[in-house]
Amino acid sequence: AQTVTQSQPEMSVQEAETVTLSCTYDTSENNYYLFWYKQPPSRQMILVIRQEAYKQQNATENRFSVNFQKAAKSFSLKISDSQLGDTAMYFCAFIYNQGGKLIFGQGTELSVKP
Amino acid sequence: DAMVIQNPRYQVTQFGKPVTLSCSQTLNHNVMYWYQQKSSQAPKLLFHYYDKDFNNEADTPDNFQSRRPNTSFCFLDIRSPGLGDAAMYLCATSRDGGYGYTFGSGTRLTVV
Numbered sequence: 001a002q003t004v005t006q007s008q009p010e011m012s013v014q015e016a017e018t019v020t021l022s023c024t025y026d027t028s029e030n031n032y033y034l035f036w037y038k039q040p041p042s043r044q045m046i047l048v049i050r051q052e053a054y055k056q057q058n059a060t061e062n063r064f065s066v067n068f069q070k071a072a073k074s075f076s077l078k079i080s081d082s083q084l085g086d087t088a089m090y091f092c093a094f095i096y097n098q099g100g101k102l103i104f105g106q107g108t109e110l111s112v113k114p
Numbered sequence: 115d116a117m118v119i120q121n122p123r124y125q126v127t128q129f130g131k132p133v134t135l136s137c138s139q140t141l142n143h144n145v146m147y148w149y150q151q152k153s154s155q156a157p158k159l160l161f162h163y164y165d166k167d168f169n170n171e172a173d174t175p176d177n178f179q180s181r182r183p184n185t186s187f188c189f190l191d192i193r194s195p196g197l198g199d200a201a202m203y204l205c206a207t208s209r210d211g212g213y214g215y216t217f218g219s220g221t222r223l224t225v226v
Contacts, residue, residue, distance in 0.1 A: 033212045035214050042219070050213070050214055091156060091157075101159050107155075
């Protein structure tokens with residue numbers, strides 16, 4: 001069975017600093033997709049970044065980047081130059097086939113402090 | 115903009131009184147999902163439609179049902195809401211799971 005684990009229930013960072021959120025997963029599949037979703041207090045889930053397992057290059061979206069270590073089954077999210085608007089719950093998620101279900105980690109609640 | 119729209123944003127219902135939540139999408143995605151999310155928890159998948167094919171999660175209570183009359187709309191029916199069903203209900207769509215899901219803003223259900 002596929003599982004996703006986020007070991008940091010809460011984190012905080014000072015505005016303009018860099019923070020890294022951890023995620024590990026377990027699967028026997030070779031081709032799959034990994035995601036980080038952001039859920040602000042308004043509660044709409046927003047896709048932050050996506051990684052295809054067959055691509056070795058780490059995905060980057062502006063201030064957001066990932067460190068994808070396939071052998072270690074690790075998928076961490078780095079947020080650079082943290083902004084107050086980055087305060088949210090962050091979910092790591094995994095899917096391995098089209099039409100399959102997205103498997104979420106438990107979430108990390110990030111607070112960006114002024 | 116193409117999007118996923120959930121109505122209403124907030125719903126209050128009485129204990130045991132049937133309630134329906136709605137979701138519509140303009141993305142023309144073939145897969146639609148319903149999630150239940152309780153405070154500070156990860157979303158829990160209730161069921162999903164792959165085109166017209168309904169897929170129920172094994173642990174989804176019989177109290178929860180869904181309808182998808184066409185590609186654009188999907189409904190969540192709770193036949194007899196209990197206090198434990200108070201939660202945020204999220205609708206999501208996908209064309210190809212590998213591109214991730216697009217979520218609606220959610221409906222916060224309160225049971226009184």
